[in-house]
Amino acid sequence: MSTPLSGPGPAQQAPGRGPVRTGSPRTTRTARNHAPITATGLAAKVILLGLVAGIAIWAAFPLVAAEKWVGLAVLVLTTAALFYLYLGRRHVPAKYLIPGTLFLIAFQVVPVLYTASTAFTNFGDGHRGSKDDAIVAIQSSSVKQVPGSTQYPLSVATKGDPATGALVFLITKPGTDTVSVGDARGLRPLDPGAATVGPGGKVTAADGYTVLNFGQASARSKDITDLVVPTAGGALRSSGLSRAYEGKAVRAYDAGCDCVKDSDSGKTWTADGEVGAFVAADGERLAQGWKVNVGLSNFTRVLTDERISGPFLGTLIWNFAFAIGSTGGTFILGMVIALALHSPRMRGTNLYRMLLILPYAMPSFAMLLVWRDMFNTDFGLINNLFGFSVDWFGQDWSARAAVILVQLWLGYPYMFLVATGALQAIPRELTEATSVDGASRWQSFRAVTLPLLLVALSPLLISSFAFNFNNFNAIYLTTEGAPFPADNPSNGATDLLITYTYRLAFGGQAAQFGFAAAISLFIFAIVAVVSAVSFRRTRQQEEVYS
Amino acid sequence: MRIRTAGVVALFALALAASGCGGDSDEPAAKDTPKATGGKLVIWADDKRTAALKPFVEKFGQENGVTVEVQAVPNEDLQNNFVTVSSQGGGPDVVIGAHDWIGNLVQNGAIDPVQLSDQQKAAFNETAVKAVTFNGQLYGVPYAQENLALIRNTELAPEAPKTIEDLVATGKQLKAQKKVTETLCLQVGQKGDAYHIYPLYTSAGGYLFGTTANGDYDPKDLGVGKPESIAAFKKIAALGEKGEGVLKRSIADTNSTATFTGKKCAFLVSGPWATADVKKAGIKYDVSAVPGFAGGKAAAPFVGVQSFYVAAKGKNKALAQEFVANYVTTPELAVALYQADPRPPALTAALDQVKSSDPDLAKFIEAGKNGQVLPAIPAMAAIWDPFGKAEAAVIGGADPTSTVTAAGKTIAGSIK
Numbered sequence: 001m002s003t004p005l006s007g008p009g010p011a012q013q014a015p016g017r018g019p020v021r022t023g024s025p026r027t028t029r030t031a032r033n034h035a036p037i038t039a040t041g042l043a044a045k046v047i048l049l050g051l052v053a054g055i056a057i058w059a060a061f062p063l064v065a066a067e068k069w070v071g072l073a074v075l076v077l078t079t080a081a082l083f084y085l086y087l088g089r090r091h092v093p094a095k096y097l098i099p100g101t102l103f104l105i106a107f108q109v110v111p112v113l114y115t116a117s118t119a120f121t122n123f124g125d126g127h128r129g130s131k132d133d134a135i136v137a138i139q140s141s142s143v144k145q146v147p148g149s150t151q152y153p154l155s156v157a158t159k160g161d162p163a164t165g166a167l168v169f170l171i172t173k174p175g176t177d178t179v180s181v182g183d184a185r186g187l188r189p190l191d192p193g194a195a196t197v198g199p200g201g202k203v204t205a206a207d208g209y210t211v212l213n214f215g216q217a218s219a220r221s222k223d224i225t226d227l228v229v230p231t232a233g234g235a236l237r238s239s240g241l242s243r244a245y246e247g248k249a250v251r252a253y254d255a256g257c258d259c260v261k262d263s264d265s266g267k268t269w270t271a272d273g274e275v276g277a278f279v280a281a282d283g284e285r286l287a288q289g290w291k292v293n294v295g296l297s298n299f300t301r302v303l304t305d306e307r308i309s310g311p312f313l314g315t316l317i318w319n320f321a322f323a324i325g326s327t328g329g330t331f332i333l334g335m336v337i338a339l340a341l342h343s344p345r346m347r348g349t350n351l352y353r354m355l356l357i358l359p360y361a362m363p364s365f366a367m368l369l370v371w372r373d374m375f376n377t378d379f380g381l382i383n384n385l386f387g388f389s390v391d392w393f394g395q396d397w398s399a400r401a402a403v404i405l406v407q408l409w410l411g412y413p414y415m416f417l418v419a420t421g422a423l424q425a426i427p428r429e430l431t432e433a434t435s436v437d438g439a440s441r442w443q444s445f446r447a448v449t450l451p452l453l454l455v456a457l458s459p460l461l462i463s464s465f466a467f468n469f470n471n472f473n474a475i476y477l478t479t480e481g482a483p484f485p486a487d488n489p490s491n492g493a494t495d496l497l498i499t500y501t502y503r504l505a506f507g508g509q510a511a512q513f514g515f516a517a518a519i520s521l522f523i524f525a526i527v528a529v530v531s532a533v534s535f536r537r538t539r540q541q542e543e544v545y546s
Numbered sequence: 547m548r549i550r551t552a553g554v555v556a557l558f559a560l561a562l563a564a565s566g567c568g569g570d571s572d573e574p575a576a577k578d579t580p581k582a583t584g585g586k587l588v589i590w591a592d593d594k595r596t597a598a599l600k601p602f603v604e605k606f607g608q609e610n611g612v613t614v615e616v617q618a619v620p621n622e623d624l625q626n627n628f629v630t631v632s633s634q635g636g637g638p639d640v641v642i643g644a645h646d647w648i649g650n651l652v653q654n655g656a657i658d659p660v661q662l663s664d665q666q667k668a669a670f671n672e673t674a675v676k677a678v679t680f681n682g683q684l685y686g687v688p689y690a691q692e693n694l695a696l697i698r699n700t701e702l703a704p705e706a707p708k709t710i711e712d713l714v715a716t717g718k719q720l721k722a723q724k725k726v727t728e729t730l731c732l733q734v735g736q737k738g739d740a741y742h743i744y745p746l747y748t749s750a751g752g753y754l755f756g757t758t759a760n761g762d763y764d765p766k767d768l769g770v771g772k773p774e775s776i777a778a779f780k781k782i783a784a785l786g787e788k789g790e791g792v793l794k795r796s797i798a799d800t801n802s803t804a805t806f807t808g809k810k811c812a813f814l815v816s817g818p819w820a821t822a823d824v825k826k827a828g829i830k831y832d833v834s835a836v837p838g839f840a841g842g843k844a845a846a847p848f849v850g851v852q853s854f855y856v857a858a859k860g861k862n863k864a865l866a867q868e869f870v871a872n873y874v875t876t877p878e879l880a881v882a883l884y885q886a887d888p889r890p891p892a893l894t895a896a897l898d899q900v901k902s903s904d905p906d907l908a909k910f911i912e913a914g915k916n917g918q919v920l921p922a923i924p925a926m927a928a929i930w931d932p933f934g935k936a937e938a939a940v941i942g943g944a945d946p947t948s949t950v951t952a953a954g955k956t957i958a959g960s961i962k
Contacts, residue, residue: 140658237661
């Protein structure tokens with residue numbers, strides 16, 4: 001592959017520094033290897049490398065800020081390697097291969113590896129972050145106002161610099177001018193007269209303190225939310241920047257027992273590293289969990305869960321039928337039309353072609369929704385036009401026929417286009433030769449045109465198959481998998497594996513990304529096997545006909 | 547020669563790179579000066595509300611010397627995007643969304659409780675405060691609430707029906723007179739619609755979740771699949787395609803309102819969001835409560851509340867708390883949000899202010915009097931799909947007993 005791409009350069013470049021050492025052929029080498037340095041080429045190089053450096057610097061700051069040293073190392077190494085590669089004169093094949101390889105790694109390999117690694121975790125709603133995140137969330141969401149306690153007008157103040165000084169709360173007893181100052185050690189009353197209380201009870205000035213305005217205070221947001229002033233009944237905390245309330249964290253994490261204790265009810269939830277949640281003795285779980293490695297359990301669940309493995313085979317068969325029907329149907333229809341328009345006796349072909357391409361030119365998202373409405377039993381165009389009263393999406397086979405029909409309409413212009421192109425590449429002399437030999441039109445098509453078409457179109461058919469195998473929109477925007485058997489709302493007659501698993505992974509109580517990743521690996525395996533087998537067969541076919 | 551070209555290229559490239567990011571880094575540096583002292587508040591809202599919020603947050607920013615930025619995120623992505631960025635430790639300081647997100651946001655540690663004084667709470671509609679209370683904690687500040695009602699074409703049906711039976715009789719009469727083609731526009735669709743059928747389901751005696759001692763919904767007491775729910779679905783089946791033909795799968799979210807505005811049905815079950823279309827079509831209409839079955843319980847629509855939340859991972863939580871607890875609670879903002887999107891304000895003072903110019907609001911509130919707060923517990927997410935499909939199947943003529951039992955099993959299986 002690289003030889004034709006890189007042209008004469010690498011093929012004729014002497015290995016290593018050989019020519020340099022021999023001295024005399026140096027001029028030849030320069031002439032041959034020094035492609036002339038043109039202004040455009042140089043400018044392109046400068047701009048592209050400048051972009052690379054620019055992107056690298058732009059990406060470096062967030063990485064440094066987040067202390068992601070591995071990411072930074074990858075970034076620096078990649079950038080350095082790119083500069084080394086394109087500033088030097090050697091490694092010409094690599095110059096052609098590296099950009100594609102980088103994109104392949106970034107957009108194909110990394111996502112696949114990430115999906116694969118997710119499949120071994122319980123990543124999903126309620127299990128997104130780390131254990132520390134979960135503990136913080138549990139504790140902070142358990143802070144309750146002490147019953148019957150009052151709320152106080154609050155001002156945030158400091159004795160030092162507004163940007164760095166230690167903060168205190170200045171609170172006013174509601175309805176009075178009594179001001180207290182609070183910090184981490186507790187509350188102390190402030191001398192009467194030392195503070196000026198504004199309307200609404202907020203302290204506007206106090207002797208020895210700088211009262212922070214909202215701008216200054218909001219810059220110290222974290223310090224303010226972290227400041228807890230202990231009191232007899234609980235602790236004073238800020239509610240925004242102008243009110244303080246007396247609250248109590250009911251639940252607290254105890255590192256000793258690795259558990260969360262509730263001081264009101266006395267209940268304990270112990271950390272369970274297997275499921276990534278705090279679990280009580282009676283089996284109750286706290287909602288806030290964390291992400292853990294669950295090994296193969298997502299995969300075993302796919303294989304052993306009756307709800308999944310039960311309808312799996314039927315769905316798989318329909319999935320194949322749908323992909324083959326969509327691909328084959330559009331191919332046959334597109335090819336027949338292309339053949340008809342390819343006939344030299346056909347007139348007005350341009351007009352026909354333009355009209356035929358129309359469905360391809362319309363956004364398929366919108367068209368799928370339009371088709372869904374056209375199949376409506378009482379108000380749909382199809383029933384109204386033909387006087388039917390078919391409940392299209394209400395019966396298994398009519399729903400299946402409907403989605404394939406929609407696919408046919410959406411997909412044939414593409415097949416028509418590529419078949420037209422491929423037909424024009426087949427010399428007419430070949431078909432003429434068959435008619436000279438006395439072959440009928442069908443024989444000529446069967447023995448010459450179709451095989452030559454297939455050589456050109458097989459890879460497209462395989463990719464079209466792979467696409468339709470996972471054609472989520474075609475189902476989700478039309479039938480959404482319906483009709484569903486009355487006794488099983490999780491698997492419908494038109495469900496593809498991908499829509500079915502989407503419902504399993506995200507239709508329940510919470511999104512389960514780990515489980516969804518495991519299922520996508522199964523689907524990936526199926527599609528990969530089908531594609532590999534087809535490509536092998538195509539290659540054999542090419543050898544026969546070319 | 548070789549070295550020189552390479553060097554020149556490298557130098558140029560670096561110069562270009564430097565100039566490229568120079569502009570980039572200079573600008574924020576210049577802006578940083580007021581920001582560093584002022585702090586910055588980032589709010590996520592959907593497109594409509596973003597526009598309504600802008601003037602108010604600018605005022606808030608100017609009064610308090612802070613920068614406030616409202617970012618528009620499409621409503622259908624808002625919750626998911628927020629949870630995702632929050633788990634990465636970033637994201638906005640304040641988020642605006644429906645109250646039934648609370649369960650999921652809390653289990654992902656994405657929002658913090660809000661502490662309101664009793665006086666502040668009292669200014670709100672009681673149901674709205676109840677809706678944003680989860681596990682005994684207030685997690686958001688409500689600003690609007692909504693529920694379903696019966697909208698009727700007063701030219702076709704001058705009297706508000708007292709019961710479903712009344713409604714069916716009127717509808718059938720109109721149908722016989724060829725004035726309409728459908729008895730009732732209540733959206734069902736191929737996969738059902740739990741939200742819209744809920745008033746009938748409750749009137750027929752069904753329930754989704756029982757309640758715990760403190761009034762919260764209890765995910766362990768699932769009502770779907772219980773005898774009450776089967777009885778309720780039998781009544782719904784009687785109105786279905788094999789029965790009276792009042793409820794139909796061919797009436798869906800896409801055509802329900804359009805069929806009503808096209809005068810093909812006299813009754814529409816929908817919420818405040820439908821009134822704009824009805825007005826535009828020039829139809830004389832009135833709003834009343836969704837009627838229940840004769841002799842049954844009162845029909846209870848779901849009450850949903852739109853609310854402001856404080857993000858747990860926000861950079862500026864103190865300011866976010868200040869904004870949500872002390873600024874959002876003012877009537878001016880609630881009125882402006884009402885004007886952007888006509889849902890009844892949750893703040894009683896704001897409702898009083900707009901009630902006079904929009905008589906529908908009071909009627910919608912009245913229609914929601916019997917309403918039940920849409921459960922915010924994470925288990926609710928497991929209800930929608932199976933419940934809706936069971937509804938669609940029963941309306942299509944499937945056996946209620948086996949269908950609802952299967953739906954109950956599926957739901958129970960996906961509740962942790």
